[in-house]
Amino acid sequence: MRxxxxxxxxxxxxxxxxxxxxxxxxxxxxxxxxxILTVQKVPAEVAxxxxxxxxxxxxxxxxxxWYHRVSxxxxxxxxxxxxxxxxxxxxxxxxxxxxxxxxALEEIGQETRRxxxxxxxxxxxxxxxxxxxxxxxxxxxxxxxxxxxxxxAANN
Numbered sequence: 790m791r792x793x794x795x796x797x798x799x800x801x802x803x804x805x806x807x808x809x810x811x812x813x814x815x816x817x818x819x820x821x822x823x824x825i826l827t828v829q830k831v832p833a834e835v836a837x838x839x840x841x842x843x844x845x846x847x848x849x850x851x852x853x854x855w856y857h858r859v860s861x862x863x864x865x866x867x868x869x870x871x872x873x874x875x876x877x878x879x880x881x882x883x884x885x886x887x888x889x890x891x892x893a894l895e896e897i898g899q900e901t902r903r904x905x906x907x908x909x910x911x912x913x914x915x916x917x918x919x920x921x922x923x924x925x926x927x928x929x930x931x932x933x934x935x936x937x938x939x940x941x942a943a944n945n
Contacts, residue, residue, distance in 0.1 A: 808860040813867035815853065823883030824848070835931045839879065842907050842918040846873030849880035854914070869911070887943050894936035898929045 821827075826836055845851045846869055856862055877893050885893070900906035902925060907918045920928070 811860060812858070812863055815851070821849070821880055821883075823881050825879040825882035828883040829935065832931065834927055838920070838924050838928055842920055842924075844879060845915070845918075846870050846907075846911065847877045847879050848874075849878070856914070869908070887939055891936050891939050891943070894932040894939070897932045901925045901928055 825831060825839070831839070851870055853866075877896070882890065897906075901920060904920075904925075907915070907920070912919050
């Protein structure tokens, strides 16, 4: 029985080591000319909130921590990033359709007010990303104001 357990542990260790060689591509693109911070006038306070609480999953620039390099965690992180960028990619803001921008801004307000963003699973490992009530209010006011500005531009 002990021998079976020892063999099983060795197999698991070899498997764990082997999967480390299968890492997803890192999301470490350079901030492009289409980035929201380049395309829009974003107040410094809002830019700080976006960088800390949103950009890791919703842009082409992710700050990786040590555990992001360990499979299978790296695969889960990669999946979160892909899903986040599919929903909203701040690095592609300049290429985004005007009405999609307005919709995204409305969703930013809804998701932050409901406290469904940032994800709870993200906040466990990134407690600094947790939004205070004041930050939610600042982000919502900015998103609402920018949405109205874009809507006026669309109607002209």
